[in-house]
Amino acid sequence: MINRDPHPNTLISVSNLSFSRGNKKIFDDISLAFERGKITAIMGPSGTGKTTLLKIIGGQLFPEQGSVLVDGQNVHQLRRADLYTLRKRMGMLFQSGALLTDMNVFDNVAFPLREHTKLTESMIRTLVLMKLEAVGLRGAYNLMANELSGGMARRVALARAIVLDPMMIMYDEPFTGQDPISMGVLVHLIKALNKTLGLTSIVVSHDVHETAAIADYIYVISEGKVVGQGSPEEIRRSDSEWVQQFMTGAADGPVHFHYPAKDYVDDLLSSGKRY
Amino acid sequence: MIELLAHLGKSTRASFSKLGRATFFLLQCLAGIGSVLPRPRLLLNQLYSVGVLSFLIISISGLFVGMVLGLQGFYILSDFGAEETLGVMVAASLVRELGPVVSALLFAGRAGSALTAEIGLMKATEQLSGMEMMAVDPIKRIISPRFLAGFLSMPLLTALFSVIGIIGGQIVGSGLLGVDEGGYWSQMQAKLDFHDDIINGVIKSVVFGFITSWIALFEGYDAVPTSEGISRATTRTVVNSAFSILGLDFILTALMFGDD
Numbered sequence A: 001m002i003n004r005d006p007h008p009n010t011l012i013s014v015s016n017l018s019f020s021r022g023n024k025k026i027f028d029d030i031s032l033a034f035e036r037g038k039i040t041a042i043m044g045p046s047g048t049g050k051t052t053l054l055k056i057i058g059g060q061l062f063p064e065q066g067s068v069l070v071d072g073q074n075v076h077q078l079r080r081a082d083l084y085t086l087r088k089r090m091g092m093l094f095q096s097g098a099l100l101t102d103m104n105v106f107d108n109v110a111f112p113l114r115e116h117t118k119l120t121e122s123m124i125r126t127l128v129l130m131k132l133e134a135v136g137l138r139g140a141y142n143l144m145a146n147e148l149s150g151g152m153a154r155r156v157a158l159a160r161a162i163v164l165d166p167m168m169i170m171y172d173e174p175f176t177g178q179d180p181i182s183m184g185v186l187v188h189l190i191k192a193l194n195k196t197l198g199l200t201s202i203v204v205s206h207d208v209h210e211t212a213a214i215a216d217y218i219y220v221i222s223e224g225k226v227v228g229q230g231s232p233e234e235i236r237r238s239d240s241e242w243v244q245q246f247m248t249g250a251a252d253g254p255v256h257f258h259y260p261a262k263d264y265v266d267d268l269l270s271s272g273k274r275y
Numbered sequence B: 001m002i003e004l005l006a007h008l009g010k011s012t013r014a015s016f017s018k019l020g021r022a023t024f025f026l027l028q029c030l031a032g033i034g035s036v037l038p039r040p041r042l043l044l045n046q047l048y049s050v051g052v053l054s055f056l057i058i059s060i061s062g063l064f065v066g067m068v069l070g071l072q073g074f075y076i077l078s079d080f081g082a083e084e085t086l087g088v089m090v091a092a093s094l095v096r097e098l099g100p101v102v103s104a105l106l107f108a109g110r111a112g113s114a115l116t117a118e119i120g121l122m123k124a125t126e127q128l129s130g131m132e133m134m135a136v137d138p139i140k141r142i143i144s145p146r147f148l149a150g151f152l153s154m155p156l157l158t159a160l161f162s163v164i165g166i167i168g169g170q171i172v173g174s175g176l177l178g179v180d181e182g183g184y185w186s187q188m189q190a191k192l193d194f195h196d197d198i199i200n201g202v203i204k205s206v207v208f209g210f211i212t213s214w215i216a217l218f219e220g221y222d223a224v225p226t227s228e229g230i231s232r233a234t235t236r237t238v239v240n241s242a243f244s245i246l247g248l249d250f251i252l253t254a255l256m257f258g259d260d
Helices: A050-057 A080-087 A105-116 A121-134 A150-161 A180-196 A208-214 A232-236 A241-248 A264-269 B002-035 B040-079 B083-124 B127-133 B138-176 B181-191 B194-221 B227-257
Strands: A010-021 A024-035 A039-043 A065-070 A090-093 A168-172 A200-205 A217-222 A225-230
Touching (some): A010 A200, A024 A039, A024 A050, A024 A200, A024 A217, A024 A225, A039 A180, A039 A208, A050 A065, A050 A168, A090 A150, A105 A121, A121 A150, A150 A180, A180 A200, A208 A232, A217 A232, A225 A241, B002 B138, B002 B194, B083 B127, B083 B181, B083 B227, B127 B138, B138 B181, B138 B194, B194 B227
Parallel strands (some): A039 A200, A039 A217, A090 A168, A168 A200
Antiparallel strands (some): A010 A065
8 A cells, every 4th residue: 555645755646636627526635646666547437537637737727725746846836937847857648649730750759859958950869769769650750740640649749758858757548549559559668668767657547458457556536536546456356336347347337327317207208398 | 687687797707808818818928929039930930821821812902902993093083184193092092091901801811810720729639738738838839929920920911912002003094094104103102101101001000910910819729629619719810800900990090190
């Protein structure tokens, strides 16, 4: 069991976080800890605000309550310049890749270097080719962003996310919509990069098997609460009905098949007035 | 009744909050200009896509507007035997009013809508968000160069429009209808005032460039990141720009030419 208190080995700690969108409570007083050098997965059904969590950690959204400490710094109390300095050490892989569409692969990967460093072009070239080689796309340096398949775009985005050698990287649904081969490639890459670069990784996903295969620790979130946590093995053996339903993919269980609605018969027999 | 009031209150609040966001956006954008200047490449790229690519539509429209002015002016002026002053009429209408207004309207349609769609799509595809996470301020990197480019292009495009229009008027006037060419140019030279006519026209075009770029970029940045949201934002850019240009034109004209 991980120590949830601020701990020398904890890179990111989220404490007592609450966040709502409109009237819907996305997070209700949750606390999470992410250990250095480990892959921690956040799992849960779609629409539970997993992406929102990453945006809160990255300082793009502000929580209503609670705090997020990244490497000892409170993300939401930093001045803008300090937040940007911190972000240079945080990589994030968006679900869509978020590549800049007016540039080719090479320029996309070179983008953070050109924005933040004064390296010479030949140095940039070497670095970019090294990162592209790491994701297996050195040969594709010349392609435009819209010529890439979804899996390739994500790998390019991954190369871009690691080009400044960050201390951590956040993956937003890295496996969604990938064919089995790309999925395998990404699983392998996340694991390998984490190990070789000594990164701390946060993987947000609802792909149970892939995520469980690489994660060191898993949090399962539902309706704004942590409903289960532990190593993949512990999660699999969890006696929580909810976690079991999620891990096995049963259609009905604590999470109902039906969206909340009024009584079916009443609804069918009612006047049909729009409401 | 109550519903109506509530609706009115709601939409008023929404428009004030939008105005507030737009003002804040403008301030950020202006503050970001400082970091564009050391990187002229960013500006040059935008000057090309906002300005240079609008050349064709501006030149062709200018030519036709000038030719129509030449025709209409000739028929009216010849009734009074004053065909010689055709040059003055064409040049004054272009430099004072039609040049700034029509080129700003064309600019809003050609470049403004493109800017809105581009920024809106960048938002929808998380490119802006992605930049923020790479510690790159999208306002400084994306918005400010485009704003500056729009602001600088507008007076130049207006000047081009007016010049080509004047040439168009001359082609029709002296080429087809037989107005004396020397009269066309010399009357124009004698009657047009540098300050009252030309500078005032330039001021107008600067104001229009500012307002059109602001509207276009803000609408894109503030767009709801869906295909419908972007299409609405693009429409709003063109409509709001047109209203602002025509409304401001009236105010500016009243201020500039009102007291004489």
